[in-house]
Amino acid sequence: MNQITSVNNPLIIETAKLKIKKYRDRQKAFLVEGYHLVEESFRLGLLTKVFALKADDLEMFSCPGYLVNEAIIAKLSTTKSPQPIIGVVAMPKTENTRFKRILLLDRLQDPGNLGTLIRSAAALGMDAIIASSDTVDCYNEKVIRSTQGALFRIPILYRDLTKEIGKLKEKGFTIYGTGLKGGIKPKPVEKQDRYALVLGNEAQGVSPEINRLVDRILMIPMQNGVESLNVGVAGGILMYCLNQDQ
Amino acid sequence: MNQITSVNNPLIIETAKLKIKKYRDRQKAFLVEGYHLVEESFRLGLLTKVFALKADDLEMFSCPGYLVNEAIIAKLSTTKSPQPIIGVVAMPKTENTRFKRILLLDRLQDPGNLGTLIRSAAALGMDAIIASSDTVDCYNEKVIRSTQGALFRIPILYRDLTKEIGKLKEKGFTIYGTGLKGGIKPKPVEKQDRYALVLGNEAQGVSPEINRLVDRILMIPMQNGVESLNVGVAGGILMYCLNQDQ
Structure with a gap:
C-alpha cells in the first residue's frame, strides 16, 4: 500500500485527467466511484488502480492501491459528495462477432438516457450496444451513474452506424427503425433470431x-395528445416486446 | 400590459415564492417556463399571470401580463439559462370518480422519474395518477421539465395509498403490485377493464x-445479472403491456 497526500502528486494529476473523454480514449481507461462499481470492475479483472480514504478498503484488491485524503478524492470525483473509494478501470475489449440482438443508438445526447438504456438493454436480454460515433461517451460519469452498475454487463461499441447496418444486413439481421408516425406496433412483429433495433x-x-x-x-x-415518449422508456418497451416469446 | 422593473416588486417577491412547495400548496398555483408550457396552460384555461421579456409575447394571453427584465426572469426561474417567458398556472382540479386505469406511485423520490412516468402514463393510456403523500411534488420544476409538456394531460392526485387501494378494491378494480421476485410476467395477464398498477x-x-x-x-x-430496471422504464413496459389488447 502506498500513501499519497498531495493533490499535486503526478499520479493524481494524471488520474484526474480521466474525467475528460480525450484522455479516457487515449489511456483506454475510465474512473468509477463507490464500492459497488470498484468491486464489480475488480471481479471482472478490469480494475487497474484504486484510491481510498481507508487502508482497510484497499486490502481486498490485488491491483495497486493508494491511501489518499479527502482533497484527493474530491479532485478525482465528479460529484459534490464523493464516495470514499475511486477506481481506475480498463475499458473492456469488445468483439462484435457473435451478437444476435443488438441495440443501435443514433446520436443519443443525454447521459441519463444512455445510462438507462445500457441498464435496460442488459436486463432485457440484448447482446450488445453499437452507438454512432457522435453519441455521448458511455464512460461519462453521469452515464456510469445512471447504469446503476450495469455498465460492465453488456459490450458497448462506437461505430459508423450506416456502415454497421450494411454489415448486419449482409449477415441476415432484421433491422428495426423507430418513428413517431407511419410505423407498425411492436406487438405483431414476429420474433427474429437476429435483429438490431x-x-x-x-x-x-x-x-x-x-x-x-x-x-x-x-x-x-x-x-392523450402526447407526442413522444422518453427514448429510454420507448427503448425499454420495444426491447421487451421484441425479446418476448409471442 | 404592465411593466415591472424591480426584483423587489411585491408581485415578483410573491410569485418567486411559488418555487417552494409550501407556497405552491397554499396558493394552489405553480410556475411554468417557456412558450410551450405557457401556451398549453393558457389553452386549458389554467394560466393566471404571465411574465415576459418582450411585449409581443404577452399579447396573445387574456390573463394579466407583465413586461419584465432579465433580472426578474432570473429571479422567477429555477434554471441557469432561463426562457424568456414564465407563467403562473392554477393547479388543475381533479376528481377521481370515473377513472378506469390508474397508476399508483408509492414514495417516488426522483423528480426525473416522476416526470417521465407522468409523460408515459398519459401517452400509454392511463386515466390518472394517484401518488402517496410523501411522493415528490409533481409541480417541482424538474418534474415539470421531465414531463415534456405532458403535465396537463393526466390528472395527478396525492392521497393515502393504503386507503385509496381499499376504495378501489371496493369498486372492483384489480390492483397490480410490482416486485423483483416471485411475481408473474405482465404478458399473460388478462386485460382488465378497471385496474391500478x-x-x-x-x-x-x-x-x-x-x-x-x-x-x-x-x-x-x-x-445478465442486472437486478432492477429504472422505475420509469419498468412502469413504461408494464403500462404498455397492461393496456394492449391480448
Whole structure:
C-alpha cells in the first residue's frame, strides 16, 4: 500500500485527467466511484488502480492501491459528495462477432438516457450496444451513474452506424427503425433470431438516412395528445416486446 | 400590459415564492417556463399571470401580463439559462370518480422519474395518477421539465395509498403490485377493464404493506445479472403491456 497526500502528486494529476473523454480514449481507461462499481470492475479483472480514504478498503484488491485524503478524492470525483473509494478501470475489449440482438443508438445526447438504456438493454436480454460515433461517451460519469452498475454487463461499441447496418444486413439481421408516425406496433412483429433495433436522438429521433436503411419502422401508439415518449422508456418497451416469446 | 422593473416588486417577491412547495400548496398555483408550457396552460384555461421579456409575447394571453427584465426572469426561474417567458398556472382540479386505469406511485423520490412516468402514463393510456403523500411534488420544476409538456394531460392526485387501494378494491378494480421476485410476467395477464398498477420507491420498491394489499404482483424477467430496471422504464413496459389488447 502506498500513501499519497498531495493533490499535486503526478499520479493524481494524471488520474484526474480521466474525467475528460480525450484522455479516457487515449489511456483506454475510465474512473468509477463507490464500492459497488470498484468491486464489480475488480471481479471482472478490469480494475487497474484504486484510491481510498481507508487502508482497510484497499486490502481486498490485488491491483495497486493508494491511501489518499479527502482533497484527493474530491479532485478525482465528479460529484459534490464523493464516495470514499475511486477506481481506475480498463475499458473492456469488445468483439462484435457473435451478437444476435443488438441495440443501435443514433446520436443519443443525454447521459441519463444512455445510462438507462445500457441498464435496460442488459436486463432485457440484448447482446450488445453499437452507438454512432457522435453519441455521448458511455464512460461519462453521469452515464456510469445512471447504469446503476450495469455498465460492465453488456459490450458497448462506437461505430459508423450506416456502415454497421450494411454489415448486419449482409449477415441476415432484421433491422428495426423507430418513428413517431407511419410505423407498425411492436406487438405483431414476429420474433427474429437476429435483429438490431435503432433508437434515435432525443429531439430528432432516428435520422431519415438511417430509417431509409431499415427493414421496418416500429412505433408505439400514443394517447392523450402526447407526442413522444422518453427514448429510454420507448427503448425499454420495444426491447421487451421484441425479446418476448409471442 | 404592465411593466415591472424591480426584483423587489411585491408581485415578483410573491410569485418567486411559488418555487417552494409550501407556497405552491397554499396558493394552489405553480410556475411554468417557456412558450410551450405557457401556451398549453393558457389553452386549458389554467394560466393566471404571465411574465415576459418582450411585449409581443404577452399579447396573445387574456390573463394579466407583465413586461419584465432579465433580472426578474432570473429571479422567477429555477434554471441557469432561463426562457424568456414564465407563467403562473392554477393547479388543475381533479376528481377521481370515473377513472378506469390508474397508476399508483408509492414514495417516488426522483423528480426525473416522476416526470417521465407522468409523460408515459398519459401517452400509454392511463386515466390518472394517484401518488402517496410523501411522493415528490409533481409541480417541482424538474418534474415539470421531465414531463415534456405532458403535465396537463393526466390528472395527478396525492392521497393515502393504503386507503385509496381499499376504495378501489371496493369498486372492483384489480390492483397490480410490482416486485423483483416471485411475481408473474405482465404478458399473460388478462386485460382488465378497471385496474391500478403500483410502482414503488427507487431504492426500496413497493413497500411490503402495500404489496400485501394487491391482487397480483407483476415482475419483468431480467438477464445478465442486472437486478432492477429504472422505475420509469419498468412502469413504461408494464403500462404498455397492461393496456394492449391480448
